Amino acid sequence: MSVGGDDIAGLSLLPRKARPGTGRDTKIRVMTQRDIDPLRLPVAPFAADAGDLAGDWAIAELPRLAESECPPEGAEVGAHPSAERANADLSRRVRWRVVGSLRPVGGQHQIWLAMTADADVVLQCQRCLLPLDVSVAVDRQFRFVEDEATAAAIDDEIEDEVLVLTRALNLRELLEDEMLLALPLVPRHDECPQALPRSFGDVDEVEAAEASAHPFAALAALRKDKGGA
Secondary structure, three states: OOOOHHHOOOOOOEEEOOOOOOOOOEEEOOOOHHHOOHHHEOHHHHHHOOOEEEEEEEHHHOHHHHHOOOOOOOOOOOOOOOHHHHHHOOOOEEEEEEEEEEEEEOOEEEEEEEEEEEEEEEEEOOOOOOEEEEEEEEEEEEEEEOOHHHHHHHHOOOOOEEEEOOOOEOHHHHHHHHHHHHOOOOOOOOOOOOOOOHHHOOHHHHHHHHHHHOOOHHHHHHHHHHHHO
């Protein structure tokens, strides 16, 4: 997915209905890409304008994702040694794009946001404990509703995510949640450069324990069940 330079689409001028008595259409200036703060994305107007926004963040700017990575060799023991890898190389980035839209359903307009993202992260193989390069991709659709009750009522009816509409959405936090959910529960090499000795215990049991300990394992399982329902 290319999001750099001229490939990044901003928001353009949109036509407005003619004012009474003027006999001609006028145009209003809507939000441009420079006007939009992705940390405070105004979802409703962004969707109404069919907004299209793209960019990238360093993995280090997504602290929970950075902490999920394999600690670099020789890293000092600390609160979050895994984050040292991301902090040491700010060129490693998460590329993303979001597109807003209104979908007419039953005489009303539903607010939707489509998100795609990708990044290359370095996880720790749960067999040999060595670094493992993993390509992570996100392709999600979000429907926004007015309150928690509505979200709960329709959440089981549709496969896509249902969120409560707020005045400003922190896009980076939402993106980080989705990237974490897209990580493999038990990362491992197809063929480890150094296999664990059998004395370390049964590999399948170790992997099952690692999967259950994953902080997003329960939510990921629920999504899988929801998608297959």
